[in-house]
Amino acid sequence: MNEFKPLVFSGVQPTGNLHLGNYLGAIRKFVALQDTNDCIYCVVDLHSITAQLVHEDLRGQIRSIAAAFIASGVDPQKHIVFNQSAVPQHAELAWIFNCVARIGWMNRMTQFKDKAGKDRENASLGLLAYPSLMAADILVYRATHVPVGDDQKQHLELARDIAQKFNIDFQEKIRATGQGVDMVVGEEPIHGYFPLVEPLIDGPAPRVMSLRDGTKKMSKSDASDLSRINLMDDAETIARKIRKAKTDPDALPSETEGLKGRPEADNLVGIYAALAGSSKADVLREFGGVQFSVFKPALIELAVNVLSPITGEMRRLMEDTTHIDGILRQGGERARDRATKTMKEVRDIIGFLQ
Ligand code: TYM
Numbered sequence: 001m002n003e004f005k006p007l008v009f010s011g012v013q014p015t016g017n018l019h020l021g022n023y024l025g026a027i028r029k030f031v032a033l034q035d036t037n038d039c040i041y042c043v044v045d046l047h048s049i050t051a052q053l054v055h056e057d058l059r060g061q062i063r064s065i066a067a068a069f070i071a072s073g074v075d076p077q078k079h080i081v082f083n084q085s086a087v088p089q090h091a092e093l094a095w096i097f098n099c100v101a102r103i104g105w106m107n108r109m110t111q112f113k114d115k116a117g118k119d120r121e122n123a124s125l126g127l128l129a130y131p132s133l134m135a136a137d138i139l140v141y142r143a144t145h146v147p148v149g150d151d152q153k154q155h156l157e158l159a160r161d162i163a164q165k166f167n168i169d170f171q172e173k174i175r176a177t178g179q180g181v182d183m184v185v186g187e188e189p190i191h192g193y194f195p196l197v198e199p200l201i202d203g204p205a206p207r208v209m210s211l212r213d214g215t216k217k218m219s220k221s222d223a224s225d226l227s228r229i230n231l232m233d234d235a236e237t238i239a240r241k242i243r244k245a246k247t248d249p250d251a252l253p254s255e256t257e258g259l260k261g262r263p264e265a266d267n268l269v270g271i272y273a274a275l276a277g278s279s280k281a282d283v284l285r286e287f288g289g290v291q292f293s294v295f296k297p298a299l300i301e302l303a304v305n306v307l308s309p310i311t312g313e314m315r316r317l318m319e320d321t322t323h324i325d326g327i328l329r330q331g332g333e334r335a336r337d338r339a340t341k342t343m344k345e346v347r348d349i350i351g352f353l354q
Helices: 020-033 058-072 089-100 103-107 110-116 125-139 150-169 171-177 235-244 263-276 280-287 292-319 321-350
Strands: 008-012 039-043 080-083 145-147 181-185 188-192 198-200
Touching: 008 020, 008 058, 008 125, 020 039, 020 058, 020 145, 020 263, 020 292, 039 058, 039 321, 058 080, 058 292, 058 321, 080 321, 089 125, 089 150, 089 321, 103 125, 110 125, 110 150, 125 150, 145 150, 150 171, 150 181, 150 188, 150 198, 171 188, 171 321, 235 292, 263 280, 263 292, 280 292, 292 321
Parallel strands: 008 039, 008 145, 039 080, 145 198
Antiparallel strands: 181 188
């Protein structure tokens, strides 16, 4: 093998309602990438028990994420859609990565610091080791490209660090098994087994902000439902939330430079651009000089036009649990085949008897 085969992998946690940030930062990109790539999209249920152990309706949440992927346009026949716990090799590789990664790397993760809060000693060990499982999710398929929102950037850098340390530490053994790929790390040519993943974070809305505060990320855990647009919101609710969205008193600028220091305006323009499949510059060419009283109704119309069909399709899919479960089961089988092959090779490289 002389180079890694391009493969897209990404995951979404089945915790709480999906919102516009998840859609624009991740799921919409999943759909765009599938025409030109081999893709694997995963409902990461093992991750969902790191911050909160017991969930009221975890199965329903898992189904709703799979439904959101499919309703948004992901094709589960051409590509793979499955839930993480159906493929035990994720957890197996995560254990090995726990032994590759250093505690200091994990302690530096801003998401861990945010989620663990002040009482770090009381956070689950799983929450600390979370990025190691995330690296395993991707690398158990030796995936090369990962579409995510900006908040996952640091985790993907860590996935690269883990791959790099594994490749360097096991270099001779990788060569001996003949399963590696010639690659250059820094200046140094090595024979590695895991690719250094490329994050795909670009686009006009890599970080969708709260509708109530343009300096805070739109998030499932925000106490105010007005801060986010949920994928299950009806047209009326979407309209109300956008009407109530915080803005400043000025008209929209004509160029992106003018969005500096105006986080709420920047956010709404970014959302419009991402929903329209255009850029902030294009949106400002059309709406520069316009007041929010005119821009907001246009944004409402666009958001409802894009999101309503997805919401409707999600509802329809979620009523047929047999169908969704069948898709996940089949996807799980296909994913397991690929992951089994990787783990055989990894066990061989490490030197376990098998
Ligand atoms: P999660 O479930 O929190 O979020 C799913 C995806 O949505 C993106 N996202 C956002 N994008 C833009 N603006 C926002 N406000 C916003 N909020 C969330 C996230 O960046 C993510 O892409 N650790 C991951 C799940 C995961 C994963 C993986 C992702 C586990 N293993 C392997 C990629 C590859 C997470 O908690 O995402």
